[in-house]
Amino acid sequence: MGQCQGFLKVGVKRLFTRTRGGELIEMTPLSVLDFYVHSSVQRGGIGKQLFEAMLGYEDATPSKLAYDRPSHKLKGFLFKHYNLRNYVKQTHNFIVFDEYFQASTHPSRR
Numbered sequence: 108m109g110q111c112q113g114f115l116k117v118g119v120k121r122l123f124t125r126t127r128g129g130e131l132i133e134m135t136p137l138s139v140l141d142f143y144v145h146s147s148v149q150r151g152g153i154g155k156q157l158f159e160a161m162l163g164y165e166d167a168t169p170s171k172l173a174y175d176r177p178s179h180k181l182k183g184f185l186f187k188h189y190n191l192r193n194y195v196k197q198t199h200n201f202i203v204f205d206e207y208f209q210a211s212t213h214p215s216r217r
Contacts (some may be wrong), residue, residue, distance in 0.1 A: 113144035115157050117165065122173060124203050126202055127195050137165055138173040138201065155188060170206035177202055 120138040125131055144154040164169065168186075169189040173179065185191040193205040 110146070112148045112153055113157050114141065115139070115143075115161050116141035117172075118159060120173060120175070122197075122199060122203070124197055124199075124200055124201070125195055126172075126208050127193075127205055132172070134173075134203075136171065136173040136207070137167055137176070138175055139181075154184060158188075160186075168181045170204055173207075174202045176200045191195065 116139075117137055119135055120140075120142055121133070121135050122138075123131055123133050142154070142158070150185045158169075169185060170191060172196070174185075177185070181203075182192075191204045191206065195205070197203070
C-alpha cells in the first residue's frame with residue numbers, strides 16, 4: 108500500500124497587508140496554506156516537484172503568493188529555490204515577500 112509522501116494546500120485569502128513603505132493594502136492572493144513533505148523523503152526533490160506542479164497548475168510564481176505561517180524549513184526552501192527572503196512581518200502571520208509588490212500590477216483573484 109502506498110504512503111503519502113507530501114501534500115500542498117493552496118487557496119485564496121483576503122488579507123490586509125503592510126508594504127515595506129508602511130502602506131496598508133487589501134489583497135486576495137493565492138496562498139500556500141499547508142505544505143508538508145514526509146521526513147523520510149525530505150531533501151530528495153519531492154517538495155520541489157510538488158511545488159512546481161502547483162505553480163504550473165495555478166499559473167503562478169512563488170513571489171506572487173502569500174504564505175500562511177511558514178516554517179523555517181519552508182522559508183529556507185523558498186530562499187534556496189526561488190531566492191525569496193525579504194518580507195515585512197505581518198500581524199496575521201502570513202508572509203508576502205517584497206517581490207510581490209515590485210510589479211506594476213498585483214495579481215488578485217477578486
